[in-house]
Amino acid sequence: MKKFLKIIGILLLLIIGVFTFIYLKYNETLPTGKQGEEADALANKMLVALQHEAFENTEIIEWSFVGKHFYKWYKQEDKVEVSWGKNKVILNTKNPNESEIFVNGQKSDDKTLIEKAEAFFNNDSFWLIAPHKVFDNGVERRIVKHNDKDALLVTYTSGGTTPGDSYLWILNDNGFPTHYKMWTQIIPVGGLGASWSDWTTTEAGLQLPTKHKLDVLGLEINMGTPKASNPKSDGLANKILKAIKHDAYKTTNTLEWSFGGRRAYKWNKKEHITEVTWDSTMVLLHPNNIEKSTIYFNGKLSDSKDKAIIKKAEDYFNNDSFWLVAPHKLFEPGIIRTVKEVDGKEALLVKYTTGGTTPGDSYLWTLDENYIPTSYKMYVPSMKMEGVPATWEDWITTESGTLLPKMHRFGKNGELSMGEVKGY
8 A cells, every 4th residue: 555655646746847847937927918909910821821711611621639529510500519438419509508419320319418429529729720819808908029929829708618818819921820829727837839831722623621739749630631511502602613614614725806896805815825905006015024025016026125015015914814714713712602592593703802903802793594604793801892794695606606795785885895805
């Protein structure tokens, strides 16, 4: 018995010693910071870097937590499947009492499992999406100096499982989170940190962390293989592409059209070189290598490399090609797709977060019974457009087999002809 007690005593001393070492080495007091516009601006910079809008519109997120808890989150429906051991709870995140409980695949009335599932989800989802929660209700944001750089201190004054916790987000120069320090109720040592550096890019376009490395003892929290997808909106987008023969568009070598009779185009799509013609000027535009672009006046090659003229041609091409091929661009990088309902029918809201002349623009596509676009509403902040409608009419099948529009109408009498459209 004495030997047993001696062993227990030695173990306790070791535990106390390790804890004391960790406390003395890592413990930090909670920093103070300044609330207000500067802190909110830094928080918004982080959200932009994280593609927060893609996160907001994501339909399904899947992940696991240290190989013990497994999740499939139907985000837009406020439901999440939480599985561990022999238990599975289909948790209603808005009304937990309406959740469904299963044990060994059979329905159960054990309400305590709902509480466990909710606690698991609150903790484990935080390790997956914490940076996206900085503007949740009951959150305070402060800007703090950390190693002579701005960092974001976030305090959760309400909500979750342990309100009162604080986290100091360390960001890179682009505002992307790489690490945080924690001051929480369940960790007695303040300021312990964890990495946010092992990210994966998901099908839905947002990045999610695959693991976190704790500052202490090299411990690791594994998030499994995180996935994020939008099967509903992507399914509708694919129906549009099938209707307008997008496969044929991808193999089309050359497109020709004009824009309201003011400009004409011949686009070598295969090599991405286009002739942009207006008045007496023609620019042979190389969008991927703008320095190679050349200028012609009255059909003659000019020695001029006037950047303003080349930039004008580039802007014309970005705008005018969009009116011809926008429905074919639904899956380009930086696009967020969301299904909306318009007059009882599915419509597709498309937002361009990067690229083009005016990133941030949105278009709500309405479709006919065959999923061919008939119109869209334009939301263009730079031009103060808030739902301005335009039709997409007179679709033709080109020589190459793809579908392209010849006419747009907007307002009472507005018309925009694409001229003689060719694809071959």
